[in-house]
Amino acid sequence: MNSTLQAILSAAASFVVISLIFAGIYLICRATTKRRPHPLPQRRTRARRSAPDLLTSTSFISxxxxxxxxxxxxxxxxxxxxxxxxxxxxxxxxxxxxxxxxxxxxxxxxxxxxxxxxxxxxxxxxxxxxxxxxxxxxxxxxxxxxxxxxxxxxxxxxxxxxFIEKGSLDQWLYDTSSTHNDTSALRLPLTWKTRINIIKGVANGLAFMHNLEKPIIHRDIKASNVLLDMEFKAHIADFGLARSLEGSHCSTQVAGTMGYMPPEYVHGATMATAMGDVYSFGILMFEIVTSRRPSWPIKIESKEEIRLVEWGKRMISENQEMKMLDASIPKEELKEREVLKYFKIATLCTNEVPKLRKSMKEVVKLLDQIQDETTI
Missing domain, CATH: 3.30.200.20 (Phosphorylase Kinase; domain 1)
Structure with a gap:
């Protein structure tokens, strides 16, 4: 047998062997498929079915x-x-x-x-x-x-x-039709002294949170999240957005309520900070003595509409602090010196630059000086 014939026979034998191998693999795969058809869809179906079963169980807690x-x-x-x-x-x-x-x-x-x-x-x-x-x-x-x-x-x-008996600060500033639980009685306006004590209480609560070993930031300080007890003492509530700080920053998305949110949050800051709480607190300071909502525009003489904080700072620059106060505050207890100190603290808290704002610990000290003869 010459070499050419041997090469042809060898190639033909190799072809037959390879064909038999592929045929065997095909038959094995087909048999396996018949025994266990469509494994992936079944697996997905089981996953979808099991999740609701777990979630609706009365004893399930992850x-x-x-x-x-x-x-x-x-x-x-x-x-x-x-x-x-x-x-x-x-x-x-x-x-x-x-x-x-x-x-x-x-x-x-x-x-x-x-x-x-x-x-x-x-x-x-x-x-x-x-x-x-x-x-x-x-x-x-x-x-x-x-x-x-x-x-x-x-x-x-x-x-x-x-249960905090007198409801939220928001109700006392804007809904004067009734007391919290008695719709037949008129709600009296908050006095200057009461408003100062309320804002001091909020400051003390925030200072405590910010100075814990692992600080906590609230991220949603506003009038509706401040509750008042029978003595009108302030209690910070609603910690649904609160987070613990790691170092000086909170590695979570910024949050809050429009009107109270600091400019750095609005302009794209990616991390919440204690200074964000300070800014919101400063807005609350303006709100509690003016009874003007931070999210509602204020129309000034030029017919321009501006935010509460902008209006407040403009009025301060024109030495018009006394005209900013809620008209329902009894005038006999007002002292201009105290009002000026108060608005100065609010301005410090709402500085556009976060690092120039006072810490809540410093704010507490400044608020304690409002009724002192010393200047701030």
């Missing part, structure tokens, strides 16, 4: 979430809350928080509490719940609303606080 629960915090059973709120009766709603409704309730112990039932929206509700557990659930201060406990059952996330 491992990651449960790690946030301080063992010292009081866990309150859903059955107790259903009884206390008459099955979350609309008649007991006393407020609408940033992410849920707030109910007034009386626990079986006789204690009256505020019960915030967070929105069922998974992202917002869980984020607020975690924020409250990480911050408010672990701190105590006379000017910060007390956290009594929580309930976590299925999709429900509920937070329980002390």
């Amino acid at each position: 491992i990651a979430e449960s790690q946030l629960f301080d063992p010292s915090l009081n866990k309150i059973e859903m059955a107790d809350l259903v009884n206390a709120t008459r099955n979350f009766s609309p008649d007991l709603i006393v407020g609408d928080g940033s992410f849920g409704l707030v109910y007034k309730a009386s626990l079986s112990t006789g204690v009256t509490v505020a019960v915030k039932k967070l929105s069922a929206d998974a992202f917002q509700g869980y984020r607020e719940f975690q924020a409250e557990m990480e911050t408010l659930g672990k701190i105590r201060h006379d000017n910060i609303v007390k956290f009594f406990g929580y309930c976590a059952t299925g999709l429900d996330r509920i937070l329980i606080y002390e």
Whole structure:
């Protein structure tokens, strides 16, 4: 057999062997497919089906979430809350928080509490719940609303606080038709002294938070998040946006309410800071003595519309501080020297440059000097 014929026969044999190998692989794959058809779609279907089953379980709480629960915090059973709120009766709603409704309730112990039932929206509700557990659930201060406990059952996330009798500062500044719980009685205007004491209370609460070993920033200081008790003492509330600081910055998105947000947040800052709280506090200082909403434009003589902080600084530059005050403040207790000191502090807090603002610890000291004869 010549070499040419041998080469042809060898090539033909190789072709046959390779063909048999591919045929065998094809048959094996086909048999496997018949035994287990469409594995990927089935796997996706099981994943979609299992998630709702877990979330609707009355005992489900994720491992990651449960790690946030301080063992010292009081866990309150859903059955107790259903009884206390008459099955979350609309008649007991006393407020609408940033992410849920707030109910007034009386626990079986006789204690009256505020019960915030967070929105069922998974992202917002869980984020607020975690924020409250990480911050408010672990701190105590006379000017910060007390956290009594929580309930976590299925999709429900509920937070329980002390009940603050006179409602929010926002109500007292703008809704003078009635007291918080008695619609038949007129609400008297806040005096100058009362307003100063309220703003001092907020300053003390913020200074405490900012000077913790692991500082906390609130990120949403505003009139509706300041609650007043029977003595008109201020209690900072609604910590749903609060975050703990790492170093001097909070590695989270900026947040807040328009009108109170500092310019650096509006202009694209990516990290929230304690100085952001200071700015919002300065806006609150302007608001509480002028009774003008920060988000509402003010029309000046030139017919131009400007924000509260811009209007305030313009009036100060023209030595018109006394004309800025809420007309309902009783005039007999007003002292121009105190008013000038007050607005100077508000201006320091709302400096456009964050590093030039005073810290809350410094602000507390300055507010304590308002009624002193010394100048600021």
